[in-house]
Amino acid sequence: MALNSLTESPIVAFTILLTVIFTVPPIFERLRLPGLVGLLVAGILLGQNGLKLLNPDSETINLLSDIGKLYLMFVAGLEIDLEQFRKTRNRSMGFGTLTFLVPMIAGIATGRLFNFGWNSSVLIGSLLASHTLLAYPIVSRLGVVGNEAVTVTIGATIFTDTGALLVLAICVGIHGGEFSAMSLAILLGGLAIYTAVVLFGFDWAGKEFFRRSGDEQSNQFLFILLALFLASVGAQVIGVEKIVGAFLAGLAVNDVLGRSPVREKIEFIGSVLFIPCFFVDMGLLINIPAFIKTLSSIWLTLVIVVALIGSKFIAAFLAKLLYRYNTAELLTMWSLSLPQVAATLAAALVAYQTVNPAGERLISEGVLNSVIVLMLVTAILGPVITSRFASSLQLAQSDFETDSLTTWWQGNEDQEVEKNQYPFTVLVPIYNPQTQRYLIEMAALLASHESGKIVPLAITRAHIQMDDPQLVTALAQSRERLNLAKEISQEFEVEVLPAIRIDDDAALGISRTSREQNASLVVMGWSQTTGLRARLFGSVIDSVFWSSHCPVAVTRLLSSPKTIQRILVPVGDLTRQTIGALRFAQILADVNQAEVVLLHVSERKTPPNRVENFVSQLSDITSKSQLQVNTNIQTIRGDDIARTIIREAQSFDLAVLRSVRYRTAGGLAVSEVTTQLIRELKCSIVLLGEPHS
Known part of the structure; x- marks a missing residue:
């Protein structure tokens, strides 16, 4: 009893989380595995199927995980290079549409193939439609960020992530119960107004505040945090999932922060504390018996993984034909758009936790487990392919002459x-x-x-x-x-x-x-x-x-x-x-x-x-x-x-x-x-x- 009461203590739970975050990722990185995989494994070992030191229903865990989930989407919005996007706006829109629609269709077909309802199938499609620029540091290190194919892929992230989150908002609303054409129209109208307010209002307010506050970095830091949580609360008020607000807030303050020290501090506190807490919580939610059962009936997982990899390749191939890119650019675009981490995991967790009045989840535990496998496969495969082919890319000489x-x-x-x-x-x-x-x-x-x-x-x-x-x-x-x-x-x-x-x-x-x-x-x-x-x-x-x-x-x-x-x-x-x-x-x-x-x-x-x-x-x-x-x-x-x-x-x-x-x-x-x-x-x-x- 003493041990159980001790592990329920918020301070003890927080101490365990800090210990895991501090020790586990470096160990896995030495094994040439992503650190986030280590956090998931740690969550499994410390959860109800392991040592039972952390309770997924604990208010402390839920609070830190929720903040981590919001932070993950906020940073995803921050990391989109708007300057690069502006250079190739039209082509980014074209590839963004391709790399969103093709995986979306593949995901819907997969859902229907396994007898999921239309709403759940569309949600599965949206999970495959987004992508995380996990291999961005590789193209940055290789010095090919200025290559048009890379710039187009980076810009396309705006469309894939925004589109996936909007589809999530609609699917969650439909799953909630009585949902008519009128209520859908009201939701879409409210969402459009809310998006405009966040993107333009927060951008204006941020620039004004930063101009007036001068070098007050502490107040600027608090302003950005306030913007993140105000946008998240606002999303909930209009009946939309809060991670949509977090992502839009990241886009809104992107120009405000630029490359300032405040941005570095914002990303730092998220990457070392809150986002790791989210991944540990994901591990806590994994039911080992159910996970093994999912893998034993491997067809759902296999089809989801193949659908994602194949559809992302088809989208990149169509972009190659459309914009006359070479093979190295095709493979780089494909590999950059492969990893499914930030928006995919956050949206999958939201969908899994969404229960209608009849007690049915929006996606099953099997789909959630398949998405985790998808994340592990693509998080390793994408960067490996990028490092192999991105080094063959060339920058236009004019990129140097105009700098x-x-x-x-x-x-x-x-x-x-x-x-x-x-x-x-x-x-x-x-x-x-x-x-x-x-x-x-x-x-x-x-x-x-x-x-x-x-x-x-x-x-x-x-x-x-x-x-x-x-x-x-x-x-x-x-x-x-x-x-x-x-x-x-x-x-x-x-x-x-x-x-x-x-x-x-x-x-x-x-x-x-x-x-x-x-x-x-x-x-x-x-x-x-x-x-x-x-x-x-x-x-x-x-x-x-x-x-x-x-x-x-x-x-x-x-x-x-x-x-x-x-x-x-x-x-x-x-x-x-x-x-x-x-x-x-x-x-x-x-x-x-x-x-x-x-x-x-x-x-x-x-x-x-x-x-x-x-x-x-x-x-x-x-x-x-x-x-x-x-x-x-x-x-x-x-x-x-x-x-x-x-x-x-x-x-x-x-x-x-x-x-x-x-x-x-x-x-x-x-x-x-x-x-x-x-x-x-x-x-x-x-x-x-x-x-x-």
Whole structure:
């Protein structure tokens, strides 16, 4: 009895959940299985068919699971890249319609084949119609997000998920009992008005609030959470399932959040706490005897899985014929639209829990179990196929030519007017006299190459009284540093406009000044007085990366930039950030008559033709540069990328890296490879990042 009463305690249940979330996913990821599979298994083991440590009927579990379910759909709305969608709106609508209708028809046929009613069959069809962009990180890492086929698939997610949730809302309403044509019309009318209010009202309110609240991230965070739950409650008020509201809220605040730190915090708290709770609860609901029985009569599960895989392929094939895509693009579109996780699982759980007055569920336990198997199969199969074929995709050369990071140094003739209006400007925050000379030299070399100017900036911490003696002393020290910066700059015969700013936040002071001066580039340094870890993960650097409107170069210079003769640029993909790092290196090499080596490290199992194709594309991009710089491409096979780069960099003066970052509890950090490079490289380093990269 004591044990039972203990496990019923909300604190104990929450502690068990935290322990599971903390320990289980990493174990399964080491086994090369999705972490969410581990959460489902943990739910099964801790539920009524296992150790009985967690009760699926517990109010604590239900509350956390409900929040997780809403968060899952909210994040699904947030992750849709509206900017990418706008670029290919018509084709996204076309493929979205195909990849929604074809699986929908396949699902309805499957339901009818197994003698389900029309309402349940339509619901099964809607479960197959949506998709989750589970393999998006793969295409992002490969640098092919700008490929039209990928962009079209991402945009299609808006139609598949929205359509699937609207069908769910109608099917749940019909299953509830007395449902006539009039009540259906009222539901659809209310849904249309509600959708317009959420999408346009929340978007307007969010932009107004963010504009008025300035840098108050805590209040902005609470506003977004309030928007999520207001939309969910509003959906229930009009008789629609609350996950529809959560998804629409995600779409509504998508533009508001952009790539801001608040968005990172919103997604972080969901991904580490609430969404895992939802998957554990899904595991708790799985009845092992019934699950085994479902698998023993495997035909329903098999037909659902085959229907999904086949129908998604047919939709992608029709898009290939319609838009003249090649085979690699066909297979990438198919694999990206395969995974059935977010909308599918959330909708399946809602349908399973929907019971009519006669006590009948909208979908049976067999269908729910089949959907879980479908999720497991597609969550593994989709990313595997994506990683295999997406690497063969190519980006249009114009994607690089029109991007700010790849054009600000080129000085094309059609940009002369713009350059005369806004000359190339390098902002240089200075705060450490020990590193100031090399930092100013780097900025002056770049500015002189572009016939631009540099703006040395000294940030002085604000005080309550402007006549505070400490502030007066700090301002005097700032002027001394700026005078030294001006002297160094004059050696390079570039225009110098020193600036002092009094600000409470150094990072925002840098970003605001760069915007006011219309800076083309911010060149920052790592302090030599602090540990490397503090320099790398420092909040000032992270905040400037987040808020800057222009590229940011963070430097660790061990010698004068004037002496640099050999520059190494590790190239893992052909993203705009990588091309920006290449162009940055070429500018510096052009000033010093130096050599640039592009190093591509490929895994040993990579097919030779893929490496040759990559080198060919890289060579084309390099040849289009207007700078006559000695640029060589070197390829090496090795499974330890960081160690290979460190070994090859021993004979170089400078390594130009791009900032590739991931989420951590403290915000953003650079990737593990970059972290190791910065820690162990013996040469000078430039870490280059795009705005919001």
